[in-house]
Amino acid sequence: MPKLTIDGKEVEVPKGTRLIEAARKLGIEVAHYCYHPGLPIAGNCRMCLVEIEKNPKLQISCHIEAADGMVVKTQSALAKQGRQNTLEFLLLNHPVDCPVCDQAGECKLQDYYMEHGLHDPKFDDNKVRKSKKAFPIGPNVMLDTERCILCSRCVRFTDEITKTHEFGIFNRGDHSEVGLVPGKSLDNPYSANVVDICPVGALTDRDFRFKCRVWYLGKTPSVCTGCSRGCNIEIDYDRLRPHKKAGHDRIMRFKPRENSEVNKWWICDAGRYSYKLIDHGRLVAAKQSGIDASLDAALGEVAGLLAKAREQGRSGRIGVLASPDMTNEELFLVRQLFREELSAALAFEMAEPAGHKDDFLITADKHPNRAGAREILGTGLAKGEELLARAARGDLVALLVFHWDIAALAGADRLAAAARGAPLYVFATHENRTTYAARFALPVANFAEQSGTFTNCQGRVQRIAKAVEPLGESRPAWKILCEFSDALRLGWTHESAESVFAELSASVHAFAGMSWQTLGHAGATWKQGQPQEAAAAR
Amino acid sequence: MAANVKVLKRRELTWWENTFLPSIYAGLVITSRHFFGNLAIHISHVFGLRKKERGSTTYQYPEEKRPLAHRYRTRHRLMKRDSGETRCVACMLCETICPAHCIAIVAKEHPDPDIEKMPASFDIDLGKCVYCGFCVEVCPEDAIRMDTGRLDIAAYSRGGMILNFDHLMNPELPVLDPAKPVAR
Amino acid sequence: MQHERFLSTRFNTTEFQDLGAYRKAGGYETAKKAITAMTPAQIIDVVKASNLRGLGGAGFPAGMKWSFIPKDNPNPRYLVVNADEGEPGTFKDRYLMVHDPHRLIEGMMIASFAIGAHKAYIYIRGEYIRPADILDKAIAQARAAGVLGPKCLGSDYALEIVVFRGAGAYICGEETALLESLEGKKGQPRLKPPFPAVIGLFNCPTVINNVETLCCVPYILERGADWFSKLGAEKNGGNRLFCLSGHVKRPGVYECSMRVTLRELIYEQAGGMREGRTLKAVIPGGISAAILTANEIDTQMDFDSLKKAGTMAGSGGVIIMDDSTNMVKALWNAMQFFSHESCGQCSPCREGTGWAFKVVSRMLNGQGHKNDIAALLHASRNMMGTTICAFGDAAGTPGVSYIQKFPKEFEERCTHA
């Protein structure tokens, strides 16, 4: 373990660590463009110059390995001057079209320009015009070769991460430009990651194009719900400006959030653009057989029904179809309310067609929390289809369905049969054929509108946080469950998902020892050893 | 820290000054001089004399407009390129800097990739504008200026105070339409 | 000063392109002796003792380079001959390859044996069509005669030589860019370390040597390290081919000892300046070297002396300019070359060469701004020492040295506000 000094502070790092990472460990950010921790080192931007004692020349910190006794200065006048000179070179042929550039505001050229204060550039000639200005290079990405500083991150990404080799750098000298290999188009399932890694505005997102300036964005750390991988994301939403007309999309984009245990720095395109579902096609008001109804009436009816069933000792004939789309907290409340209090007929899985998967991030299971549901509710439960069949036989006093679109999975006929046999109450985020067929459809908040935790396929419990307010009348399912508990006088006092999680971690083995704080924004992997504790208890 | 205090003594007024009569008299002389001087000029004007002298320093506004300093900030306009298109590229810096939040821009793609971006809509709510001129200073494209010289801004509704893109591009048009509905 | 010549003795005939003639003159005997009677370590020691320096430009001791090949690496090893003679003002390797191709092959054979390579490449610049053909023919002849192949000269040693033609990029003369190019990629220098001796061609240990360097090897083994090192200067063994071009009476390739001075090269070997002209400036080692003025030519032409004089021996391309030369035009020429040949990988060189060229163009047109000299120096200095390969230094050197040595000519042209 070499021990070295950076800016007067000592640090010990594993052998082979590059200086830039060693500095990062001390909280010192060395300006860089081509270096990316997830990509091979190219060393071509020459921005991360630092001064190393006993070395006459400045060295690039992304390439030099930390050695014992090294004394590195990142902020010496020489190092700063070196970086400033490099920045001047980089900006020589950059069009500086920040006004039209979507990257403006999160652009490393801007950031380092401010940091290095290159306020007296000496270049005063015409810039080299590249062959083409902005043009689309795939379904999701725009390329502007003029803004490119040829850091080759995108080239290395498609070479090393996706191995699809779409990008290349063509021509020589200051006519070099990045481009697609002839005959290719940037359409791999992870294509938009090049937008994130592009330090400047050369690669921009076509979907986000001109939609919002980044400084208007609010950012909330969350988890993608597209599949059971649980990629860490950042929800970027438009902080509603008072003078902007209401009614437009609130969520502007998803950005991957680094988590070395889950998704590294990446996210698939399908997950990235799934933000559109947050505001579109939502169920915003309670529906009675597809017609707008009072939410209070609907809640009251369900609560009354539960209370009556318990009174009459028929609560075992209440069917509850929970969902692996629900958070751990909601599933825990389902368990407490419906299994432990009412001993209702419980299920949370349905037969589904296998989803697309690949060998990188995308998993076949398209639900974010199946692992959590199995841990909390147990694996020995009936399938949703059995509940439907019981309902159709008239064996159930009511059927409560969370999130599932039964019509899409089991078919409209079986849904109709079940709805004839027992009153159907659907708790859904989006309008679909199931909500139309239900006696009452109740709007619930989606993952961007509430906080909670999901457990991904690796057994990693990760927090989501509320980015925007629930749309319309919708509210988080755990709040609805708490309201039912009030009607049954169970004495629950949950005021937040956090307090539910505290109880969950106290009573479910896999979550033992976890707390909202220890999860942090990166999550934590649950305890191995005695899984299926719930099933064992049954 | 002890402050250095210098005590200034006021001059004692004389008895005669204390009556204020001389000051009142002097004041009356001044105002009367103006009164009779201006009166004489006005009367002369009636007879077509002394036309070059003004009997007043005020401007009779609608008929007579005060010359504006060239840097005086008046209603906004959007500048045009040689082709007649707007210079604005919808960078939203003006919207960002505006302390009154009176600017609202929606961007769209420009057919010319060399320009790339242009406003799909550009609204300025003059009812909120504080005429600080920050938008002009911040504009990187010299696309917005406040030099129309137009001060005649009035409307019958708040909605009528909102300038849209056409108004900004054509500052000579009569823009504030009294018939505009009150609601936005 | 008398110079014992050996490299250039066959420059006025083409008969030794033929294997038969070459062998008749004793060719391949040294190689045979080396392969059969010597161990690789012995060969390396001899070469080390001879003070043979890399004659491509960097002047790195050749024996040392060979000894860097890791002994325990299981991967195959390669010898690559850098015949990408792209430095303006340099044309010595062409003479060697055209007039004595088998000498190169023999040198390669010895070097390959010394480093344990069984495959060697000659990376020859694309413009050298005839030399490449001659080499191809010579290799085919040698292989047919059993000189090369699975059993070289009847020994157990196997060696194949491939001639690889470059596509005309100057940067591919840089050894790692050459390797990239050889691997079929875009010719761009690699980050060092690791050095090619550890990870080189196809990620295998590789030695890259210049044509002239390898041509010296058979002589060293034949006549002894002592003879060779005494020929030259201290730590700069042997002779060197100097390519004299420009405003002298007899431009051409001259083989001289490393001890030769620049003055002797110009006034004795090349017959002095053209009629009625006086010397103004000399570039002693190819266009990348710093320029010298007429009163700096008493320096010795070995690597270390020239470095001390503030310039470099480089590739041996001596460019002589008389008093009719416009230095701005000369610099313009150099910068045009560099801005055209920058590979575009590192930002300082990619952008800096173009910038410097633009500034010099402006000066040449008489449109120079008052602060253009400062800008040119700024750009040139900041290119130097900040790039992956030495191209940045090479491209920055002319700008700095021309302005230092001939400031008036530049100032005259920078008068615009």
Place this chain on the structure above:
Amino acid sequence: MEPMILDMLLKAGLGLIILGMVLNIAGLLTWVERKQSALMQDRIGANRAAIFGFTALGLLHGIADAVKMFTKEDCMPKGAHRFIFNLAPAISVAFAMAAFAAIPFGNTLTLFSRTINLQVAELDAALLFVLAAMSIAVYGVILAGFSSNSNYAVLGGMRAASQMLSYEMSMGLSILGLVLLNDTMNLQEMVRAQGGTWLGFIPRWGVFTQPLAFLVFTTAVLAETKRAPFDLPEGESEIIGYFVEYSGMKFGMFLLTDFIETVLAACLVSVFFFGGWQIPGLHATGFHFPWGTTIPLPPLAVSLLGVAAMMTKVVFFNWLFMALRWTLPRFRYDQLMHLGWKILLPASIANVLVTAAWVAWRG
């Protein structure tokens, strides 16, 4: 009976004429105020109101104002005392106008062998009447403030009342000297007593016999009109006055009261100190110049000249008061009280004592 009825009719007619005249002058003063201040301040002043494009130098603004005030909504604040609120402006304006009854606008006028005294009410105690009428005007102010159910209005009313009371003292005392000298309280008699000259060219006007009284009275009467520099009760732009809750014509009545009082003040100053309708050198038979020349005039002409002189003086003093209003800055309240109680009052008392001593010494 008959002459008495005729007398009554004549007096009633005279009263109406004077009333009309005063109201018109007061109305005109609104225009004068605008125009005069404009000229003094290098402006143009009101010039917009037009009938068929004729603006008549802005004179129509008075009419426009009247129309505006009559047509404006008449608001009454919640909780206001309805009766007093309505009564207050009437008191103000009525008593201000009543005071004119005692003002002589000319000597006697002989028409068709009837001698008409150009004074509506031939009161022997006219002076007291005038002072009384002016004092009652204070009630209008106080009541307005009191009835408005507004703290600001009450404060304004109290300010106005204390100011007017303070200055009434000095005003009454300053006139006392004249009463002592002229031995009458009848204003007509007082004017007659100011006829003639000293040394043939100095008119025997009160301003010369009682210069201190003139200064004190003028100051006090200006304060009484509640106009700048004594406009604290109203404080048009800064401090809110007693009529803050008034609108429409009731507000207009307060406004008018100010102007009527200004006319009244001008009349009183003329009558007390500038010989009223007297013209120096004009006798009942015509002009008698000190160097012996005479211009005989018929008695009717003399009477009309007297009326004209009175009018001229009133107009001049109106102009002067306006000029003062637009020249002097407003007093601070403590300065106002200081001036009233500590300067004007002692000065007027001293004036009375000295005059009394003089009268006693002369016999």
